[in-house]
Amino acid sequence: MLHLRVVSPVDRTDGVLDLLGAHPGVTHVVLLRGAAVDPAGDVVEADVAREAADEVVASLCALGVDRSGGMTLEQVDTALSDAADRAEEAVPGDGADAVVWEELIARTGEESRLNATFQAFLTIACLLTAVAVVTDSPVTLVGAMVVGPEFGPLAAIAVGLVLRRWDLVRRAGTALAVGFPLAMLITAFGAWLGSRADLFDRDLALAGHQVDFVFEVGPFSLIVALLAGAAGMLSMTSAKSAALVGVFISVTTVPAAGYAAVAAVLGEWDICLRSVAQLAVNLVGVVVAAALVLALRNRRGRRRDVGRPLSSG
Template sequence: MALQIRIVVPSTTADEVVEIARSHPGVSEISRSKGASLVPEGDVVVLQAVRESVELLLEKLHKLHIDQQGSISVTAPELMISDRLDKAEEEVAGDGADAIIWDEVEKDTNSDSKLTWSYLAFLIIAVQLAGIGIVTNSTIAIVGAMVVGPEFGPLAGLALAVVDRRWKLARRAVLALLIGFPLAMVLTALATAGSVGLGLFTPADVLNNNQATEFIYHPGPYSFIVAVLAGAAGMLSLIGKKSAALVGVFISVTTVPAAGYVAVALVLGEHGRAAGSAVQLFLNVAGIVASAAAVLLIYRMVQRRRPAPTLYSAAHAAATARSVGSRNAFRR
């Protein structure tokens, strides 16, 4: 898996960038356009590197304080055909699917942890859908609420903040949770009260023992276990850029349904069920954050223990050159 790294820096710093790239295993191509950048004035250096080596490369580049002089951008080409890249992938330890780039994780969690209008809108809609599913005994509506809910973003941000001690990110994530959930619950409670007044549903039907929604206000050991597994899967999907797995994470946890049940139960005077749903909400949040943070810690420990990749051996380089030559001759 290849990544393209584009670096804009002053010419003097560009010399250091090229020197670092030349000596870094996993870099298959280096190109430099002198004076190509007008604002800021300087050079543009473009590198091709295997994903497994990019985190260590970025650590080296960060020591040059490039962000204060220019910029670093990382993109993933859709397709790249290169024998040099194939050789780099063979020489660098690990697999691209397992490689974690901390700047990438921070960027993703930062953007998803912000208290924005779209975040509030999605959370309010999700909790409203959960409330409707509860009063109508609709499992489909409850599952839909789980999928729509955007709460995993702030929870993942909080996990990263705990591991990396990024307290600014922690405050942002906590603010999104502490404002988003109460606001959505208050609006759902108002909607529930309005529905009762209009006779849209019968409270007695909701309060009867209902197998479809009982799991929401009856938390148990498996509530926390499911949250732990979902949090780990969610963080792994963020690290590995497997967004499809996040849908399963959303459906697994009951944060949004629990918030919706708290609002409905309080309006209907069922304080016991409201308390049980609140406990369910807390268990889900705690389990997701704890397991997501554990995944990040494990990845960090594995990266520290992994030996640094070595430069290509002369023998392997000669063997690769012979192999490439024979393939080219066969193509001709």
């Protein structure tokens, strides 16, 4: 279930109540007259079955509530109510499979912004990769994969391509185009300082070890990227968000970027170029698979809604 809160202008509250009351996937409707201060109006709250949320939000937007008032959606972890059970049973589909498009756009839009936090996480992840390379530590490499925030912009690009939201594509593309080179430059500087301070042995760092798979580009590089992209998008569009951690550990985007920086400092340009190629393969593979999954889910959702008009006040 999702908890919906609507700030409604007084002249549209009756329409909002009629819309929510008529929809079988809505329950626990609460009206607070005059409770909203800015923007002024009434507050209407309700619990909505996840399968019905996209339709309900679209209907409220058709009433203009999003322009003259506002809406928020929150995940309800536990709902102990026969009315809630009936609402979930009354709408077709399963909550775990339902896509709330506005929620997805808002989430990917927020995670695709180039800001100090995104850049800091990406840089730390690349630096962790550098440590993993020079210390031959797969555990540290896994830590770098988990810390890396790059799936957010990749998912945003996929969403933007499928929904033709070019603003999302531009924003996410900028985050990746600026974020990765900057993180790699900082990592290269850190590796250079480490070599100057004799923190690691160059020959040992270049010797064959357990993290060499990062720059070994092959068919499985693309296969893993495609599978990770598909799993990541399924996770973001359903209630199975915990699966995202597994996606982060699967793809070698951040490790490839960090390895390329270290290899460049050590003058190993072949390894550097292969690492960059690995990075490109993973980025493209994740976006392609995520976009395909999202396109299929979008198509299924539209087929299900054919002939089912939106509720209106």
